[in-house]
Amino acid sequence: MNRVLIIGASGGIGSAVAATCRLRGDEVVALSxxxxxFDITDEPSVSAHLEAVQGVFDLVLVATGAxxxxxxxxxxxxxxxxxxxxxxxxxxxxxGPALVLRHAAALLPRDRPAVMAVLSARVGxxxxxxxxxxxxxxxxxxxxNQIVHTTAIELTRTHKHSICVALHPGTVATPFTEKYLGRHxxxxxxxxxxxxxxxxxxxxxxxxxxxxxxxGKEVPW
Numbered sequence: 001m002n003r004v005l006i007i008g009a010s011g012g013i014g015s016a017v018a019a020t021c022r023l024r025g026d027e028v029v030a031l032s033x034x035x036x037x038f039d040i041t042d043e044p045s046v047s048a049h050l051e052a053v054q055g056v057f058d059l060v061l062v063a064t065g066a067x068x069x070x071x072x073x074x075x076x077x078x079x080x081x082x083x084x085x086x087x088x089x090x091x092x093x094x095x096g097p098a099l100v101l102r103h104a105a106a107l108l109p110r111d112r113p114a115v116m117a118v119l120s121a122r123v124g125x126x127x128x129x130x131x132x133x134x135x136x137x138x139x140x141x142x143x144x145n146q147i148v149h150t151t152a153i154e155l156t157r158t159h160k161h162s163i164c165v166a167l168h169p170g171t172v173a174t175p176f177t178e179k180y181l182g183r184h185x186x187x188x189x190x191x192x193x194x195x196x197x198x199x200x201x202x203x204x205x206x207x208x209x210x211x212x213x214x215x216g217k218e219v220p221w
Contacts, residue, residue, distance in 0.1 A: 002026045002058040005107065007100055010034045013119065013169055014063035016193035021059075029053060040064050040096030050103040059200060060107050062097045062118040067137060074134040086136040093140035094147060101151045105158055113161040115200050118148050120166035120211060127220035145211055145221065152209030163208045169196055170214040 004021045008014040009030030021028050031038045031049055039045040040062075067074060069092060072085035097118045108114045123134055124141025145166050152164035171185065172192040187195070195214040202216055211219045 003029070003055065005029045005031070005053065005057045005060045007031050007038065007040065007060070007062045008064035008119075011063055011065075012189045013172055013192055013196075014061070016189035017061060017063065017196060020190070020193045020197060029057070040099065041091045043099055046096075046099040047103070050100070050107070053107070056109045056114070057107055058109075058114050060100075060104070060114075060116045061196075061200075062100050062116075064096055065093050065119060072136075074137050076133050078132075078135055081135050086139070089136040089140040090143065093137070094143035097144050098147045101147060101164075104151060104155055104162075104164065108155070108159055108162055110159050111161070113163060113205055114159075115203060116151070116155070116162065116164040117167050117196075117200060118144060118165075120145055120148070120168055122168045122213065122219055124166075125211070125220050148211075149209045156205075156208060161205050163203045163205055165203065165208065166211040167196055167199065168211070168213040168219055 002021075004026045006014050006018050006028060009018050010032035014032070018028050018030050033039055036049065037045065038049045069085070069088040072082070072088065075081055075085070101116070101118075104116050108116060121141045122128055123138050124145055126142055129138065148164060148166040152162070155162040155164050169192045170187060172189055173186040192214065199212055199214065199216045211221065213219050
């Protein structure tokens with residue numbers, strides 16, 4: 001039996017991963033804002049909840065995030081950027097995971113491989129950006145990729161078997177994306193969860209610090 005910690009467990013992907021893990025016999029610790037008052041953007045909240053967690057985990061998944069915050073839709077161009085919308089994106093999609101990763105060393109075992117994964121998005125890839133737009137969301141996801149990569153480097157100094165990665169789950173049919181699916185193919189949250197867990201299960205320590213999609217392919221920075 002594996003021990004799994006899911007942060008953002010009430011969301012579409014987080015809840016699907018939790019359900020899939022439970023079905024396969026894992027022990028799941030689930031944290032979310034709606035169920036537990038876990039506010040990933042608030043340092044005292046993050047510290048209090050994670051310091052109360054007992055033991056270490058084989059998988060820690062940060063599945064929080066939002067495409068729209070406070071009714072602010074993704075920008076069509078740089079001309080639409082506003083300070084509040086951009087800072088809200090960074091608070092939730094970059095700062096929040098960084099606050100969780102502060103506690104990474106205490107959440108992972110030292111004597112065996114374990115995975116710390118943060119949900120990112122392909123639109124956070126600078127190399128893959130061909131059409132512009134979505135400036136704040138793209139930038140926040142690019143930032144979280146850097147945060148994950150940096151954390152991976154630092155973790156290996158004390159946890160040489162650790163695997164810390166950013167994951168792109170693909171386009172998943174959840175309330176998070178329903179307004180933006182359009183002509184893009186999507187998969188149900190259950191399928192996305194199975195895909196992500198398959199990728200996680202195939203990772204090795206020499207892949208730590210990477211950015212991978214739902215099929216296990218490396219995504220350019």
